[in-house]
Amino acid sequence: MPMEADIVAAIKNTYDQLDDNFDALYSKCTTDDQKQQLKSLLASARDAFFAATAKSLTDNNPTVDALTKQLQDTNADLGKQLTGIKDIVGTLALCTEALKLAAALATLAAAA
Amino acid sequence: MISPGLDNFLEGQYMLAALDPAKYSAPDNNLLNNVKQIESALSARAVLLGRLSQLYTSFVALASYDASGQVKSGLTSLDGAINNYASVLGAASPPISSVADTAISDAGGIIASEIQKHMVLKASEAIVPRLNAISGLLANENAKYAALQDEITRGLRDTALVLWEHGIGAPDPILSSQIGSFGLTYVTGSYSQACKNGVAAAQQVCKDQFDAAIKKAVENRAARVAALQAQSITSNQAALNGLIAAHGELEKGKPLDLTAITEQLTTIRGVIDDINNAQKSNAQKK
Numbered sequence: 590m591p592m593e594a595d596i597v598a599a600i601k602n603t604y605d606q607l608d609d610n611f612d613a614l615y616s617k618c619t620t621d622d623q624k625q626q627l628k629s630l631l632a633s634a635r636d637a638f639f640a641a642t643a644k645s646l647t648d649n650n651p652t653v654d655a656l657t658k659q660l661q662d663t664n665a666d667l668g669k670q671l672t673g674i675k676d677i678v679g680t681l682a683l684c685t686e687a688l689k690l691a692a693a694l695a696t697l698a699a700a701a
Numbered sequence: 702m703i704s705p706g707l708d709n710f711l712e713g714q715y716m717l718a719a720l721d722p723a724k725y726s727a728p729d730n731n732l733l734n735n736v737k738q739i740e741s742a743l744s745a746r747a748v749l750l751g752r753l754s755q756l757y758t759s760f761v762a763l764a765s766y767d768a769s770g771q772v773k774s775g776l777t778s779l780d781g782a783i784n785n786y787a788s789v790l791g792a793a794s795p796p797i798s799s800v801a802d803t804a805i806s807d808a809g810g811i812i813a814s815e816i817q818k819h820m821v822l823k824a825s826e827a828i829v830p831r832l833n834a835i836s837g838l839l840a841n842e843n844a845k846y847a848a849l850q851d852e853i854t855r856g857l858r859d860t861a862l863v864l865w866e867h868g869i870g871a872p873d874p875i876l877s878s879q880i881g882s883f884g885l886t887y888v889t890g891s892y893s894q895a896c897k898n899g900v901a902a903a904q905q906v907c908k909d910q911f912d913a914a915i916k917k918a919v920e921n922r923a924a925r926v927a928a929l930q931a932q933s934i935t936s937n938q939a940a941l942n943g944l945i946a947a948h949g950e951l952e953k954g955k956p957l958d959l960t961a962i963t964e965q966l967t968t969i970r971g972v973i974d975d976i977n978n979a980q981k982s983n984a985q986k987k
Contacts, residue, residue: 594844601848608855611724624723632726636735642849643735643742644791 604634617677641695660690706853713860749782795834847931858923940968
């Protein structure tokens, strides 16, 4: 079972990866929509991190456990893709997937 | 520490959204509400640690005279702060026996010094479960606050860098610390003399490299600050463990180690001072 700190760390990892690699991702975006999507993802990651920090997260829920593991795995995949961005559409889709997990985790963990 | 950092972080996010709108968004109401909630938890934590510190003032006094009334009042006050902190965190109140059941003044000894020893032991036995409860509540929180502090520092660093990119700010302190070690004196503002040699194109290359070097220096300093802050946040856990160990020794029959207790309390008071100073700073801003 993940500890509360592990859940926050996984969400923080998504936020930090997006923040640290923003310029590289931005330079690969070919449309304004992609650029706007990237900006929104960073803002959502920031909000998910602060929501998770503000709310009391619990680790005794199997759904939270599964989501945390999924987010950790998605973060690891994202880290690999960010080392050499070849397909911006695919990378943005993976970022979006990570953000969906982070946001769901922040909400579900607080309510569990 | 964290609380003024949170305010600065938020202010910085507004500036970043204005100066680098392609990347940053201004804080929305959700973010503002979450920050308020974090600040409430920080206040409750400061109250809790403050009450613990007050309790120890009475406990140390108990070693000199009959301060059992003060200790009982300190325990009651601490229990309120523990329950309030648990409530702010959404955690269950830790199971602690009530102060009414604590027989600190029920000394049965004949000799005054024995009565005193008995009261100190009883008070110690009442304090330890509360220390364990606080330690349990803080354990998970510390990692969360360390992560929060790290994000605040990253945000402050980003704001500093974007301001610098926009020509706001001067790197005088960074350059002064470089030049001042070997007898040269840094002259305020002289960084603007950098890259004045050579043709215009070469000057521009030099200027870009100089600006990039200043950014690296800011990034290094931010990373160092983040590491130190993470250590400071977790220091209260070590202090609580130190106090629990000191009580263990006392209950084994060893003399009350006031030096060990004072040392750990100094650490805890340092944490309280940081939070209180932060709150004063926030109050002055508002």
